Amino acid sequence: MSRLDGPVAFRARGFAARDIPAASVATLVGLVLLWQAAASLGWMSTTFLSDPAAIGRGLWQLARSGELWANLSVSLQRLAIGWTVGTMAGLAVGLAIGLFTVARSPGMAVVAALFPIPKIALVPLFIIWFGIGEGSKLVTLGFGVFFPTIINTVAGIDGVPRALIRMGQAFNLPWRSIVLKIVLPGALPSILAGFRITTSTAIILLVAAEMIGAEKGIGAFVLQAGNLYDIDNLLAGLVVLSLLGLAVSWGLGRLERALLAWR
Amino acid sequence: MTASAIRLTARGIGHAYRDLVVLEGIDLDAAPGEVTVLVGPSGCGKSTLLGILGGLLAPTQGEVRLDGELAPDCLNSVTTVFQDASLLPWRSVAKNVSLVLEDSPLPRAERAARVAEVLAQTGLADFAGAWPRQLSGGMRQRLGIARALAVRPAVLLMDEPLSALDAQSRALLLDDFAALIAGAGVTCVYVTHHLAEAVRLGHTIVVLSRRPGRIRAVLRIDRPIEGRHAEEPALVAMQARLWALIRDDAARAEREIADV
Numbered sequence: 379m380s381r382l383d384g385p386v387a388f389r390a391r392g393f394a395a396r397d398i399p400a401a402s403v404a405t406l407v408g409l410v411l412l413w414q415a416a417a418s419l420g421w422m423s424t425t426f427l428s429d430p431a432a433i434g435r436g437l438w439q440l441a442r443s444g445e446l447w448a449n450l451s452v453s454l455q456r457l458a459i460g461w462t463v464g465t466m467a468g469l470a471v472g473l474a475i476g477l478f479t480v481a482r483s484p485g486m487a488v489v490a491a492l493f494p495i496p497k498i499a500l501v502p503l504f505i506i507w508f509g510i511g512e513g514s515k516l517v518t519l520g521f522g523v524f525f526p527t528i529i530n531t532v533a534g535i536d537g538v539p540r541a542l543i544r545m546g547q548a549f550n551l552p553w554r555s556i557v558l559k560i561v562l563p564g565a566l567p568s569i570l571a572g573f574r575i576t577t578s579t580a581i582i583l584l585v586a587a588e589m590i591g592a593e594k595g596i597g598a599f600v601l602q603a604g605n606l607y608d609i610d611n612l613l614a615g616l617v618v619l620s621l622l623g624l625a626v627s628w629g630l631g632r633l634e635r636a637l638l639a640w641r
Numbered sequence: 642m643t644a645s646a647i648r649l650t651a652r653g654i655g656h657a658y659r660d661l662v663v664l665e666g667i668d669l670d671a672a673p674g675e676v677t678v679l680v681g682p683s684g685c686g687k688s689t690l691l692g693i694l695g696g697l698l699a700p701t702q703g704e705v706r707l708d709g710e711l712a713p714d715c716l717n718s719v720t721t722v723f724q725d726a727s728l729l730p731w732r733s734v735a736k737n738v739s740l741v742l743e744d745s746p747l748p749r750a751e752r753a754a755r756v757a758e759v760l761a762q763t764g765l766a767d768f769a770g771a772w773p774r775q776l777s778g779g780m781r782q783r784l785g786i787a788r789a790l791a792v793r794p795a796v797l798l799m800d801e802p803l804s805a806l807d808a809q810s811r812a813l814l815l816d817d818f819a820a821l822i823a824g825a826g827v828t829c830v831y832v833t834h835h836l837a838e839a840v841r842l843g844h845t846i847v848v849l850s851r852r853p854g855r856i857r858a859v860l861r862i863d864r865p866i867e868g869r870h871a872e873e874p875a876l877v878a879m880q881a882r883l884w885a886l887i888r889d890d891a892a893r894a895e896r897e898i899a900d901v
């Protein structure tokens with residue numbers, strides 16, 4: 379037997395990871411400074427990996443010459459159109475699958491069959507069908523966004539508690555109101571979570587499609603820089619992509635906070 | 642304001658979920674302006690019956706009818722209040738109420754007035770802008786009632802609206818419910834397995850047998866429900882009678898559940 383003699387020790391420590399926004403910024407700045415120091419102090423060769431200052435100078439020149447904007451604007455336009463069209467179509471199909479028995483099994487069968495194909499493998503086919511120009515890129519992007527959007531929309535709708543729909547029916551709300559005021563808001567968290575996946579998918583597909591056949595766009599720019607062994611510009615292109623991803627993710631965070639304030 | 646006077650009649654209701662027969666030969670008369678309480682052992686089909694009465698479930702047999710005069714301000718003749726209140730978490734308290742008015746032809750001002758009125762009646766006026774997650778269990782149930790009262794229902798169906806609450810909140814809310822139901826003049830069917838609730842609220846108490854649920858007994862309490870206390874000797878005696886009717890069935894139902 380053992381004797382107890384003393385206060386109760388606190389045991390509920392840990393398992394409560396918190397966000398410290400300042401730490402995120404400090405980490406990124408610190409890493410860049412470390413990288414710069416390594417280059418400046420000669421710890422690493424800048425032949426294959428330029429230092430941040432050189433990349434910054436490259437970016438600045440690209441920005442001043444207008445070359446950056448010429449490529450970025452084309453990419454942004456493709457991204458906006460492809461993502462929006464793919465998302466709209468995905469929401470519409472997802473809604474139909476989520477709400478109607480006639481659409482459900484056939485729809486899910488098609489999704490299950492087409493979703494696993496890496497969308498990038500479809501680019502050659504799309505180039506044959508839609509030409510080397512804008513068409514094939516937009517279709518690739520839209521297609522890549524379409525399927526995950528369907529899956530998240532259906533999952534969101536299936537996750538809406540039956541009791542809430544019953545409640546709407548108990549008050550004799552019209553079908554349209556039940557969909558707009560109960561089903562869609564209930565599915566929104568899942569749909570917005572899907573946006574995080576589809577925006578990053580869209581950026582990946584955009585760059586890949588631009589590398590396969592495009593004259594303008596960030597993907598094409600990075601590929602050309604690589605072909606010319608222009609490491610500064612190549613890395614400048616990658617930095618732009620990183621910033622683009624950060625901006626999109628920040629925007630989605632704001633959107634979630636605005637639309638899901640009730641949680 | 643004249644209240645609706647609607648009689649709800651169920652004739653020969655039977656229901657089965659696939660092979661599981663849950664209800665058999667249920668005849669029910671809920672008189673206008675009265676509270677009919679359904680009691681019975683767990684799993685005997687009370688919720689099923691209420692779903693059938695409210696048009697949320699199609700019975701395998703029988704028919705439910707409504708007869709009488711609807712008041713002109715009634716927006717939804719049969720309205721159900723659920724056990725968990727079923728609130729929309731993304732709508733504020735006031736918006737949860739206005740949800741059920743938004744599709745009505747009521748003018749905006751009238752809608753806002755009704756929302757304000759029912760929130761005041763249920764003591765939620767100060768929480769109009771709160772999110773449902775900020776409410777206590779008792780407040781959530783009040784909101785469920787407020788939302789139902791907003792449509793001026795002719796028939797109010799309530800499925801154990803207080804069962805999720807602690808004994809103290811239940812006792813307090815029960816008095817409020819009695820006043821609200823009496824004030825609204827609705828025909829009410831109330832499911833509970835608290836016999837004290839049954840004698841406190843019921844004009845008619847219908848005792849169901851264990852599954853398959855049939856009507857075992859119908860008891861009447863002719864006094865108005867306002868001013869009743871569950872501790873009154875007459876009502877306590879009534880509780881004892883109810884318990885005597887239910888006890889054996891309830892014990893057997895529990896054993897059946899345990900055997901499964």
Ligand SMILES: Nc1ncnc2c1ncn2[C@@H]1O[C@H](COP(=O)(O)OP(=O)(O)OP(=O)(O)O)[C@@H](O)[C@H]1O
Binds near residue numbers: 663682684685686
């Ligand atoms: N959707 C369903 N599908 C199949 N069986 C069901 C369904 N709903 C209820 N049942 C069964 O029907 C029987 C009656 O259920 P019901 O919910 O009506 O009982 P209840 O009297 O409300 O019980 P409780 O007092 O526990 O709430 C139970 O045996 C239950 O298992």
Ligand SMILES: [Mg+2]
Binds near residue numbers: 687688
């Ligand atoms: Mg029940």
